[in-house]
Amino acid sequence: MNTKSYILDNGAYTAKVGHTDDETPKIIPNYIMKAKSERRRTFIGDQLSECRDKSGLYFMLGFQKGYLLNWDIQKTVWDYIFSKDCCKANFLEMPLIVTEPYFNFSSIQEGMTEMFFEEYEFQALLRTNAGNLSCYHYHHDKPSTKCCLVVETGYSFTHIVPYILQKKFKPGMLRINVGGKILTNHLKEVISYRQLHVMEETYVMNQCKEDLCFMSTDFDRDHKIAKMKWPKNTIVRDYVLPDYTTVNRGIIRTLDETSVSRTIDKDQQVLRMNNERFTIPEILFYPNDIGIPQMGISEAIILSINLCPEETRPHLYNNIIVTGGNGCFPGFEERLTKEVRALAPDEFDVSVTVPENPITYAWHGGNLLSKDPDFFSLVVTKEEYDEEGFSACHRFDV
Amino acid sequence: MSSKVGMGRESGRLKDADKKKVLDTATRNRRARRALESLEMDNYQQDPHADIVLNKKAPKFLDTIEAKGGRRKKEKSAEYYKQKFRRTFEQLIEADQFINRDPPNYNTIEAPSSNFPRRIFCAVCGFRSSYTCTTCGARYCCISCLGTHQATRCLKWAV
Ligand SMILES: [Zn+2]
Ligand SMILES: [Zn+2]
Numbered sequence: 001m002n003t004k005s006y007i008l009d010n011g012a013y014t015a016k017v018g019h020t021d022d023e024t025p026k027i028i029p030n031y032i033m034k035a036k037s038e039r040r041r042t043f044i045g046d047q048l049s050e051c052r053d054k055s056g057l058y059f060m061l062g063f064q065k066g067y068l069l070n071w072d073i074q075k076t077v078w079d080y081i082f083s084k085d086c087c088k089a090n091f092l093e094m095p096l097i098v099t100e101p102y103f104n105f106s107s108i109q110e111g112m113t114e115m116f117f118e119e120y121e122f123q124a125l126l127r128t129n130a131g132n133l134s135c136y137h138y139h140h141d142k143p144s145t146k147c148c149l150v151v152e153t154g155y156s157f158t159h160i161v162p163y164i165l166q167k168k169f170k171p172g173m174l175r176i177n178v179g180g181k182i183l184t185n186h187l188k189e190v191i192s193y194r195q196l197h198v199m200e201e202t203y204v205m206n207q208c209k210e211d212l213c214f215m216s217t218d219f220d221r222d223h224k225i226a227k228m229k230w231p232k233n234t235i236v237r238d239y240v241l242p243d244y245t246t247v248n249r250g251i252i253r254t255l256d257e258t259s260v261s262r263t264i265d266k267d268q269q270v271l272r273m274n275n276e277r278f279t280i281p282e283i284l285f286y287p288n289d290i291g292i293p294q295m296g297i298s299e300a301i302i303l304s305i306n307l308c309p310e311e312t313r314p315h316l317y318n319n320i321i322v323t324g325g326n327g328c329f330p331g332f333e334e335r336l337t338k339e340v341r342a343l344a345p346d347e348f349d350v351s352v353t354v355p356e357n358p359i360t361y362a363w364h365g366g367n368l369l370s371k372d373p374d375f376f377s378l379v380v381t382k383e384e385y386d387e388e389g390f391s392a393c394h395r396f397d398v
Numbered sequence: 399m400s401s402k403v404g405m406g407r408e409s410g411r412l413k414d415a416d417k418k419k420v421l422d423t424a425t426r427n428r429r430a431r432r433a434l435e436s437l438e439m440d441n442y443q444q445d446p447h448a449d450i451v452l453n454k455k456a457p458k459f460l461d462t463i464e465a466k467g468g469r470r471k472k473e474k475s476a477e478y479y480k481q482k483f484r485r486t487f488e489q490l491i492e493a494d495q496f497i498n499r500d501p502p503n504y505n506t507i508e509a510p511s512s513n514f515p516r517r518i519f520c521a522v523c524g525f526r527s528s529y530t531c532t533t534c535g536a537r538y539c540c541i542s543c544l545g546t547h548q549a550t551r552c553l554k555w556a557v
Binding site: 292300 | 430433434436437438439440441442443445446447450473474476477479480482483484485486487490493494497498501502503504507508509510511512513514516517519522523524525526550551
């Protein structure tokens with residue numbers, strides 16, 4: 001069999017794709033967009049770069065609430081991803097490693113399997129969870145670790161998943177229904193209420209979130225700072241919205257930059273980001289802040305570890321790894337360390353790692369796994385599928 | 399405490415307009431649920447191409463993959479898969495309750511409610527708040543924010 005695999009970490013918002021040979025994956029929007037300005041076409045995945053005016057973009061996603069529901073959209077995006085225009089797949093010669101959400105519903109598992117074997121005709125298939133790949137990656141970097149706790153915080157939700165001897169321990173798993181989508185939508189809502197109507201600007205406001213939001217490492221202190229007037233207020237920033245003629249991506253400005261330039265470009269729309277910069281990511285730690293009746297990440301970590309066998313707990317506290325796009329908020333590692341430290345029993349050492357790129361961490365795990373000598377014992381081949389059908393896939397740990 | 403000042407003015411206003419509405423708990427809960435549901439929306443605007451009909455050239459879905467090693471096979475359309483696997487989220491959950499009866503499953507891994515008291519923020523400005531709107535239960539931090547709330551949100555949301 002070919003030793004080069006195709007690795008697709010199929011997130012609800014972005015797909016991370018590449019081959020065994022690739023050093024880094026391509027990050028492809030896993031959706032189709034329609035623009036007001038371009039009525040003759042849609043934009044699939046990263047074709048969005050061909051769209052000049054990205055205001056009021058309309059999103060069509062294959063995933064709803066974290067699960068694959070709109071198959072026509074997903075197939076259209078996959079067709080594009082597998083094509084030579086994006087990241088070419090030589091189906092007949094390649095095993096595919098593809099991720100799917102935890103507790104993926106069985107009819108979705110069947111649908112994916114059918115598509116990859118019958119429609120695309122991959123030579124072999126490994127369906128797995130992104131967390132399994134992250135665990136593999138973590139263990140690869142630290143071979144002596146017996147356990148790790150994967151905090152996967154993406155677009156649709158956040159999962160806390162303990163891995164014991166590289167196997168996920170299902171009784172300790174928890175899901176918090178807060179992900180990047182809710183954060184962006186909530187930011188849109190508060191900005192629309194306080195300043196300027198941006199409810200239709202999901203794309204732009206998501207960038208604004210990425211550019212300016214951070215995880216507070218001292219919530220009360222930051223509230224006090226944000227209440228002060230500039231220049232004592234070191235948090236407040238202006239965000240010049242793109243107009244897609246002179247500005248193509250939002251520009252961050254301090255207030256003195258704004259006061260100097262205001263006369264020159266008074267046509268530009270400017271948002272003021274103050275407490276919004278840290279109260280938005282805060283929802284991950286305190287969902288109750290916006291009325292979601294669930295515990296946040298730190299509290300859920302404690303609960304999750306308490307659901308695990310006692311002898312594993314010191315290892316889990318000492319090997320917490322954060323993956324997914326929300327891990328990109330500056331301050332995440334410090335804040336999570338601080339809170340878990342405060343909540344955990346004193347006798348345990350607490351260590352939290354947010355890798356350099358939490359978005360591609362799982363993909364790299366898949367890449368490493370595809371080079372593992374035992375890799376081919378994990379896959380289901382096309383021949384096996386043709387003989388046994390979907391039941392051949394019961395070996396997958398999803 | 400200073401909250402008394404706020405409350406005093408409130409009741410004064412109540413006397414002026416005794417028809418002032420106070421939303422009941424069920425309505426408040428319904429509004430809160432609505433607000434949370436709206437956070438799951440992908441778009442708040444209409445499909446900008448919704449008026450494009452019968453224009454075959456318009457939204458183009460790649461129906462086939464070109465060149466699978468040069469050969470073309472009976473590829474199925476995106477529409478085929480849409481029809482074949484069509485399920486709503488609710489249907490999936492329902493089916494899952496039969497297939498994965500024993501925990502842990504999708505339903506049972508949902509993180510429970512927090513043991514920490516809820517932190518309270520002004521619905522208008524986002525800073526900490528100490529006062530509650532007597533009409534709808536929203537929180538506010540000062541007279542100015544209360545004014546904004548009454549003028550824009552308080553009873554203006556459709557319920
Ligand atoms: Zn206020
Ligand atoms: Zn009110």
